[in-house]
Amino acid sequence: MSADEKRLIAECNQGNTEAFGELVRRYQERLYHCVYRLVDNVEDAQDVVQEAFLSAYQSLDGFKGDSLFFTWLYRIAVNTAISLKRKRRALARIETGDEGERTFEPADSSEDNRPGYALEQAELERRVHDALNRLSPEHRAVLVLKDLEGQKYETMAEILQVPIGTIRSRLHRARLELRALLEKSEEAK
Amino acid sequence: MLLNRYRQLLTAYVDGELSKRQRRAVDRLLRQSVEARQLLQQLQRDARTLRTLPRPALSEDLSVRIVRTIHERRLAPGRRRLANLSTNAAWFGSLAPYVAAATVLFLLGAASYLYFSVTWTPPTTTELAKSEKILPSSPPATDRAALTSPLEKDEPQTALKEPIKPKDQSNLPAVVETPTVVHNEGERSKPKDTDKPFVEPKEETTLTDRLEMFQLDRVPDTLPVVVKVADLKQETRRKSFLEELRRDTNFRIEVPCKHGTKAFERVRRAAPTIQLGLIVEKQAQERIKMKWHTNYVLYLENVTPEELIRFLQQLSDEDRKLAGGKALEEQIDRLVLTRMTEKQRKDLSSLLGIDPMPSPPSSKGPLGTDPSKPLSDQTARQLGLALAGQGTPRPEAGKKPVMPPERFALVLAYNPVRPAPGSEEIKRFLDSRKPARPGSLHVLLVLRGS
The missing domain is CATH 1.10.1740.10 (RNA polymerase sigma factor, region 2, helix turn helix motif)
Structure with a gap:
């Protein structure tokens, strides 16, 4: 500090x-x-x-x-x-x-589709955004802290007040769940 | 299909949190398994996309709002802990008399039990006989004859009835003999008594009401009532709901809706039906203006059960009108009616700065006004405007006059924004209060968006 x-x-x-x-x-x-x-x-x-x-x-x-x-x-x-x-x-x-x-x-797709983004990328972003919203609050929190905020396991454990092992397993499940949701949306396309 | 422990390694690889040894293991796995390579690529792509999700900019500098709220709520570092401590103390304090009473009762009970279990010895038959003579519940023979119905006398005795005392008692054990001594000498001399069914005194006393411990009693019905708002148009539903409202004077009505602010628009339109004005607190005003997802609470009082039902019916009508026939646009479906709890009442009191229940006492003046009371700010303002020719315009010929509100409801943003106690709107609301009409209600109406 x-x-x-x-x-x-x-x-x-x-x-x-x-x-x-x-x-x-x-x-x-x-x-x-x-x-x-x-x-x-x-x-x-x-x-x-x-x-x-x-x-x-x-x-x-x-x-x-x-x-x-x-x-x-x-x-x-x-x-x-x-x-x-x-x-x-x-x-x-x-x-x-x-x-x-x-x-x-509803997801604000207009924001994701603004000019400058490749169409495919925008579509992927929209789907990731939707999938993220469908995760449980705990799973969403670990993904946001890790991928969007770039926090380490240790800091995440401090923020969420859980052991590091819990962070590791939550992230593992969150990533696989996100993947499964994305696959589902790809199939539905 | 990859084993779970390999998949765990892969997700940790994406997180960049592997030890050197684990990293080497992953490298080996990736060289050997196509599936592992594909999964890792997908996981890495997902993480990359997450990182590139657009970051919306904060539309305003929150520091101004936060500092203002700190001043308004008079917050200070350390207050939260003190508040928690005082809440805990208050919680214990409120229970303390009950705990003390329960302890005293328990000690008394335990002491009585111990005392009697040590001193009490079972009475002998002679003692029983002596005591029976003075038993108030054992009526004299003549009374007993009167109590026995003629039907009992004439009917043959069944197994369910009391056993008849056998004439020959010489072969019976002593225990069975004892009941014969319960009658006094006079009774025994009367031959007809011997034919009467014997009623054991012990049974008689245990069945008397005065000795029952847990007597059946009516328990107040406090279960929530769920009503479909549109159904209040039906006579039977309306009557039963009216009956519920007449059981108490303080209620909480929870109205789940899709969008709190949209539902509030329906409330605003329905309010004039019962000449209800709305005083909307500043934070709620802001949120209504911005059409934000918000839950609202309306505190209304001096409203009769019939008026409340009329208001709810109108609310349902307005909902249908604004939805324009699209079921998805309808905001209101059911409501849940419960009694206002003591805690809710306390919360309301702390917010308003006074306990709103009971309502202000009746004024003494003949026109319902208290001449000794100075004019309220609002009335003075209205009077000033009227004198200056800017008051409420007279209704035009042929047009239905707009009736001024008879009472006001206070509208607050319920959650997540907590209103500031003692705000200008709360003062205005308190200023506008009128003496309660008989049978009128205090209602907390919560519009809860999903």
């Missing part, structure tokens, strides 16, 4: 909200990218990020600096996003009577 970050945290603990505003500005984009891929919805992602920052602010005096501030922040946000997603999945199951056949929001 940098000295500047330490100073900002100390100022926050003394009630300086502007210092916290500075920390928010530093990390909001990065956190938002990660959370967006977990909840797949702009509004929910913004809400989760906001709630994560607010929770972090309230628990800031308990942050001892054993891990990076951002890892700590990640942990709060990812867990908030996973529980939100779990709740939504439970409701969807009640409503549709099946599991994962329906997504909450």
Whole structure:
């Protein structure tokens, strides 16, 4: 953790909200990218990020600096996003009577099909995006943290608060499940 | 088909988290197996595509909003832990009297049991006889004769009836003999008593109500009621729902819907049916404007069960109208009615800053106004506008007048955004409250989007 970050945290603990505003500005984009891929919805992602920052602010005096501030922040946000997603999945199951056949929001294919992307690549991206949305929140979280955020097993274990072995096996299952979903969509094409 | 342990190695290879030894094993595997090579290529391609998924930019700087919320909610570092601690303390505090009462009862019970188990000895037959004389439940012979129905006297005794005392008792064991001493001397001298069915005193006492421990009693019915909103048009459904609403005054109605904001539009249109105005909290306003997926909660009070049903019927009508005949566009299907719990009431109280139940006391003035109370800000504003000629316009001839709201409901963004207590809208709502009409309800109506 940098000295500047330490100073900002100390100022926050003394009630300086502007210092916290500075920390928010530093990390909001990065956190938002990660959370967006977990909840797949702009509004929910913004809400989760906001709630994560607010929770972090309230628990800031308990942050001892054993891990990076951002890892700590990640942990709060990812867990908030996973529980939100779990709740939504439970409701969807009640409503549709099946599991994962329906997504909450249709995938915004227009974004993926913007000019500059090869048609095939865009199609693949759309299918990966859809498949990712159909994974369980836990599997989605490990894939996002690994592939999109480039985190190591060790950091992921810290963020998700599970042993490294669990991360390894979750990633293994998540990759194979993603592959199976993609194969299914290729066949359906 | 590749063995699972090879597939595990391949996924870990994609993750870049293999030891040197494992890496060599994978290299060997890839040289030998076409299937392994294909799977690895596919897994690597999936991971690459995941990495290249577009990253949407954050549409606004959240720092402003977050800092503002910190000020509004008066948050501070360390407050969460304190809040948790105080919640735990409050939780224990609320249970403490029950725990104490239960402990005292248990100790009393245990002490009684120990005392009586040590001091009690079974009574002898003579003691029993003596005590029987003063038993209040053992009526005198004449009364007993009156209690025995003529039918019993005339009917032959069946196995189910009480056994007749045998005339010859000399061959019977002493235990069976004991009941003969329960009658007093006068009774014994009467020959007709010997023919009556014998009723054991012990049985008689155990069947009396006053000694029963767990008597049957009516338990309040608090199970949730699920109703299809469109069915409230049917007479029978409406009546049974009305009956439910009359059982209590504080309810929570959960309305699952596809899109909370779209469902709210239906609520907005249905509200004038019962002259209900809506005061929408700032965060809810923003979300409605942006048409975001949001759950809303409406707190309405001073509404009678009949009005509530009328409102729900209109809600169903508006839903159908806005859906334009497309079933998929319909937002509302069923509702779940439950009693408002004490916790929900407390949450509402902490949000409003006062306990809304019971409603404000009736005003003393003849027109339902309290002349001693100063004008509310809202009324003063309305009065000012009216005096300046900018008040509610008079209805045009031939047109149905738009009735001003008689009561207001407070609309809050329910989840995930928590409203700030003491906001301007909450103050306005509190300001607009009127004394409760008899039989009116307090309702928390939750529009929950999927």
